[in-house]
Amino acid sequence: MPLSDHKRSLTVFANNHLNGDPDHDYHITLKLEHSLRVLKNARIILEGESIVGRIAQLTTQASLFHDIGRFPQYARYGTFKDADSINHGRLGVLTLRNQEFPRGFSAKDQRLIRAAVGLHNVKEIRKDTPEPLATMAHVVRDADRIDIFSIILDHLDPTAESKPVVIHSLIHDPQHYSEEVYQTVLAEKTGDYGHLRYSNDFILLLIGWLFVLKYSTSVRLIAERGLIEQAFSILPKDDKILTLKDKSHAFMRYKIERTP
Secondary structure: OOHHHHHHHHHHHHHOOOOOOHHHHHHHHHHHHHHHHHHHHHHHHHHHOOOOHHHHHHHHHHHHHOOOOHHHHHHHHOOOOHHHOOOHHHHHHHHHHHHOOOOOOOHHHHHHHHHHHHHOOOOOOOOOOOOOHHHHHHHHHHHHHHHHHHHHHHHHOOOOOOOOOOOOOOEOOOOOOOHHHHHHHHOOOOOOHHHOOEHHHHHHHHHHHHOOOOOHHHHHHHHHOOHHHHHHHHOOOOHHHHHHHHHHHHHHHHHHHOOO
């Protein structure tokens, strides 16, 4: 079954959740377009990291279907915030099983794809996660985070139309951010959505993802798309933020320059 058919299956499934309300349909379409871009990101990462064969094929499917749980989540709860609704990764696993997506794969391969979907939004991948699942999950997570980075920054642009659902209804105050979130990111640790209060906290969370991306190709994509520069252009220009900015740029240079 060609990839185009799988993309068509996801598109039909997503469009079945449209209801004619412009705001509702905006968020459904947003997640469909996001899924297709994550697929593209994943394929770039797979190529850049020389990941080929069956594992690449399965990872491609997991990246395409990684957010399939978002459509029933938003249709049912009107939010993308898992804490206020349901874990969209787990819902994705159930949805894939119920819809028998993706078709044309063995039962074993379908289980691997569902497992990668279920892991894509966990805080950290356990170090004892077996292969090929570990690689699949890491590629999908990197590809997902790169596109989320872009989506959130675009929605926080001063000229953008307000979409509270996308930014988790956080307080939009250009001059404030949470010290706890800042210190977590400065320590190169993964932030927690539950600690976000201001829209600037979300930007800091995104910057923190830079330090935990698995692959150098992923860091290169962040750099090439100017996402770090865009993030810091929105944040306040105080000394602490400038310190984090210098650290972020130094990290990107190090990761990219040491890539063979």
